Amino acid sequence: MGLIIIAIMAVGVVLILTGKVPTAFALFLIATAVALVAGATLFGAENSLLTTVYEEGAITLASTMIAVLLGSWLGSLLQETAIASTLVRKTVEFGGDRPVVVALGILVVSALCGSVTGSAPAALLAGVIGIPAMIAVGVPKVTAAGTILMGIGIGMPFELPLWQFFSTTLDLSIVEVRSFMIWLFPFAALAAVAFVLIESRRRGAVHEWSLATMSERRETRAPSRRERLGDAPWYSLLTPLVPIVLALVFLVPIIPALLAGILVAVLTTTRPSMWTTRLLRSLYKGFEAAAAPITLFLAIGMLLGAVNLPGAVGALSPIIESITPTNPVLYVVVFAVLVPLCLYRGPLNIFGLGAGIAGAMTAVGVYSPMAVLGLMTSYNQVFGVADPTSTQTVWAAQYSGVSPQQVLARTLPYVWFVALGGIIVSAVLYL
Template identity: 75%
Template sequence: MGIVILAIMVVGVAVILSGKVPTAFVLVALAVGIGFAAGAPLFGEDGSVLETVMQDGATRLAATMIAILIGSWLGSLMRDTAIAKTLVRKTVEFAGDRPVVVALGMLLVAALVGTVTGSAPAALLAGVIGIPAMVAVGVPKVTAAGTILMGIAVGVPFELPIWQFFSSALDLTIAEVRSFLIMLFPFALVAAVAFVLIETRRRGTVHAWSLAMPAEPGTGEPSRRERLGDAPWYALFTPLVPIVLALGFEVPIIPSLLGGVLYAVLTTTRPRDMGTTMLRSLYDGFTVAAPPITLFVAIGMLLEAVNLPGAVGALTPVVEVLAPSEPWLYVLVFSLLVPLCLFRGPMNIYGLGAGIAGALTAVGIYPTMAVLGLMASYNQVLGVSDPTSTQTVWAAQYSGVSPQQVMLRTLPYVWVVAVGGVITSAVLYL
């Protein structure tokens, strides 16, 4: 039966790679198929497909979904209150016309934004002004796009929704998740700085911004955001507020994010406008958060399916044979398999990789913290170099290059980050 479950997963990978069916739909189908292959009945209160896999699975990552929503809300607030725009503008003004300094400044801004929200919203907040500014002073277009993405990856170890996701998915405490993700930060930072220092010196710089800025819908008049002045200097600390609350005072994830929302509003908005501003940005946050929330519903179902007793029993002998057992072999194999997280591949943590992580945890081949280390390390690659991820596509297209160009330029750097994470995981947990 374990071979049947693996065959179902292989079919799922093929369908996801085809790009013809949304990933979330494929994951739900996989969850149901694995449930039946594991011998789960259709009906019943415990261990059934409808009750355990679909009902319980749909809400398994509920805390993560709420964290994603609030993080998106905070990102929308940073846009609407000109916090993100001011961060970028002040950085450019400080850096002047020095390409390396401008790029390093944009890297810092992207890292700050990446702690609040990931994916395309983070790329847009940092990149709408940051990418033209870098290209205007001579940074190559591919490097400009990659700088924004590498910067976001530097902030990911401190992104609170990511902490919540790994905590819920792998049944770990926030403190356990946080302890490893923070260890990824030095790897991500060194790789990002190296990317900027090396890639800004490549040939082919362009000293003008020749791409059209995306226009706001309307009559051509300045948008509300464009009419806003700079945010107050003290409002620029908004991205740090949730981190300080969660890391320094051990406030739970969701209240920490709400603290950031409250701080952003109080420091930028008149009292009479606070309600309107918060409501409008919340609606925008729902729009941004809807796709990842849908995906997390499906991932929860898949996690429940691979944790069914029948699935664990069937997969145990197969995983014991296939999974590298020695620490050095663990490092070698999983370092070589890093590209499998790209192109929606089987190690994509927001796809079938979540099921593989759940299976490894359920079978008990590796300690749960080792599985966290593996998947968190792969996540650093996925968010930067995957040509199918929304942030990579947006940053590349906005810069006037292809996502594949960005992948080829950034992959060597983030691959090193992943290898560093895998080695750290092996040393600490195996």
């Protein structure tokens, strides 16, 4: 039975990789097939397809869905209130015509956006102005796209919806998830800074729209700069830090921390008479941005319900126990070599079949939930930056005028280092 379940998962990987079936639908089909093979009844209060997998599984990640929605809402507010664009403009002005300084500044802004709302919304917030600005001062196109993505990678360890996702998926407390995410941050930051310093040395072409000097730009914007450019007030620029500080320092729960960020964004940029209008308008935009990941989380919840069925656990236990390394050195070597399997929606992508594998590892007990957390969050650092099929990578590459595969080739060595660092820390702490 275990081999049949593995075969079902392999077929699912093929469907996802070839694009024959959207990821969420493929995960739904896999969950259904795994549950039936594992002996789940159609009806019943326990261990049934309709109740355990579909009904209970669909709401397993409900708290994550709410966190994603709030993060998307805050992201839409950062765009609508010009907080994100102001951060980018001020960074570019500070950097002047120094490519490395401009790129490092955009890297920081991208990290702030990535911590609020990951993936494509963060790339848009930082990249719409940041990518042309970097290319304008001579940063190569691939490096400009990669800088936005590497910045998102820095922010991912502090992305609150991501904390909630791993907390629910692996049945860990937020405190436990946070404790490992903090370990990932220095690796992500070091790799990102190294990327900018090394890759910015490649020659970039200066575009026509960049020929005006920074002094000319400052002269143009001198009078009533904020009114004409629509810059947000200086004190509102701290908004992206509000949820992070509340959750990280004051241990405020994730959803209230995100709500606090939303309120700060509105109160510091909007007239009282427009509060309700702006909140509703940005919320609707947030729903649009959150629709795709929420759909995916519904399917992931069903898959988790299926692989945690007693029949599935019993069938997979001997196979997983026989092939997974328990020696710390082998753990590091094997899973470091397998890093590419999280790319192209592969089997170790936590927002795909990787969620089922993580759930199976935890259910079988071959690793502690914290060891699985360390492994999957390390892989997610690679997927979130370099995967040519992820929305943020495709957008950043196309907006920069290069292919996603070029971005993959340039960023992969750096994020592989991040994953290796996370896997080593996981082995030292949890094996």
